[in-house]
Amino acid sequence: MEIRAFRDLTAELLAVLEECKITERDDKIGRVTQLIDQRDGLLSQIKPPFTVEEQQLGRATVLLNKQVDHLLKLQKQEIQRDIQEINKKKRSSNKHTNPYESPSVDGMFYDKRN
Incomplete structure (x- = not known):
């Protein structure tokens, strides 16, 4: 029964996403x-008509899928934060290694004499 297999895969996906070990993030992804x-x-193999049992499995799967979607969004936000932090560190490191590469706006003044 494809719906049962789909639900089982969704439950397994949820379990993998709930693991909190960041050290194995590549394996997790x-x-x-x-x-x-x-x-x-x-999903492409699941076609109506559905029995009562299949409809119940489908409803349970939809609930699991909502949790999966939420955890995937959290994982995406975490990865985006890490990327932003790495880029920030790169920019900071580049400024320290070559401070004259980009002009600084510090110490600039405008002469307002007419």
């Missing part, structure tokens, strides 16, 4: 990508 690809393959 790889596993999440793999599970999403598997779910996409199953």
Whole structure:
């Protein structure tokens, strides 16, 4: 039954996303990508008409999927914050290694004499 397999993959995806180990983030992202690809393959196979049991599984899966979406958004925000922090450190490091590369606006004045 494709809906049951889809629900199981969604539950597994949720479990992977709930893991809090940042040291293994690359592995986690790889596993999440793999599970999403598997779910996409199953999703195309799910076709009506649905039995009562399949409808219940579908509702439960929708609830799980909302949690997955929320955790994916949080993961994306965390990655974006890390990228911004790395870029900020790069800019700061570049200013220290070559301070004359970009002109500074410090010490500028305008002569207002007419």
